[in-house]
Amino acid sequence: MTEELKNKLIYKPKSAYDTAKAEDINDFCIGYKKFMDLSKTEREAVAFAKAAAEENGFKPFDRNAPLKAGDKVYYVNREKSIVLAVIGSKPVETGANIVVAHVDSPRLDLKQRPLYEDGGIAYFKTHYYGGIKKYQWTAMPLSLHGTVIKSNGEKINIALGDGADEAAFYISDLMPHIAKDQIDKPLGTAISGEGLNIIVGSVPCDEDSNPIKLAVLNALYDKYGITEKDLITAEISAVPADNARDIGFDRGMIAAYGHDDRICAYPSMCALFDDEMPERTCICIFADKEEIGSYGVTGMSSAAYKNFLNDICAVSGANFSAFCENSVCLSADVGGAYDACYGDAYDAKNSAYVNKGVVVTKYTGARGKSGSSDASAELVAKITGVLDREGVAWQTGEYGKVDQGGAGTVATEIALLNIDVIDVGVPILSMHSPYELASKADIYAMYKAAKAFFTL
């Protein structure tokens, strides 16, 4: 057999390093790390995206004003999700290229009555958000991010504990010396949900009852003017306090809290900003609540997004049904990268690998593809075709072995609108851990993939 024929017959995914310059990759990732350090919650990610959009000439969407080619608009849904749109030179009715990512990540939310004192220490009780391995959240610095609405309606945004100089927060774990009972338990039950209590203070005030709890409340009152009752109307999350940082002698990877799924949002947003006058209308949706099933008014199942697309059509004189039928969507969410240390959980022949570019996932789901939207052969061909044409490194990959579990994405919500949708995203390691890991080359490949998709 000739070399030529052999190369033609065998399929080999490209390396993300063969399709981009190291300098471009590194430059792009400097911006990404900045975004990550400022976007520890969906509210913060949305605020970042809104400010960046305004800098790039986007205006708030007005459902009473007509839109024309080249117009750039944004719509913020309750400060927790955002839609960015650039109107194309072709009629809106011919469809849009839509990228949907989510900007919420697994974390520990404070309960509505969080504060108590026990054993000489004050704690916040938590209720975890999204799929976490609870044992990973102990014995590490945490920061608090959120919003308090006081009884007079005043809104206070809190971001406390990030950076080495600020006081952080902490969940204790039992010392191994006396942890026989704990260590004998299965991993999933060794740390309980009710056990994830955050240490928030230890210095007593001059009171006989609850001296430490009162001291913490006094400190909160001094700093923010809030009382224990105000915590009931608050939305505060504990997240890892560490900022994004490079990993390895070669600095080839980035560890950060919340790659899933801000790692797809940021590159897509940058790609959209590059496109001054696309042929087709190009849209980015950064949704909330994906990690708990996309429910709620800010989740992808909310009519907010359908209504926005409908409004875009109305002010452009486009038929909404035709628009949906002609549109195509990347459900841009992370995939699981093959982890050789846990190789048994993967089908190595159908896994995504670090540094091989974005992962195109035809179907997600669990067991017999349950909960998957399963993209058509036509759509897989269309998307991989444009990635090839634009020189983007891509690969395919499933979550893991068929019987090992699985996952869902917002693709099912998009499909409800009769919009063709496929999952494409960055493969990551340690998904849903407090400090996830991704390759810089793959992050840059996501940016190139979104750019390519917007030319579709």
Ligand code: MN
């Ligand atoms: Mn995700």
Ligand code: MN
């Ligand atoms: Mn996730």
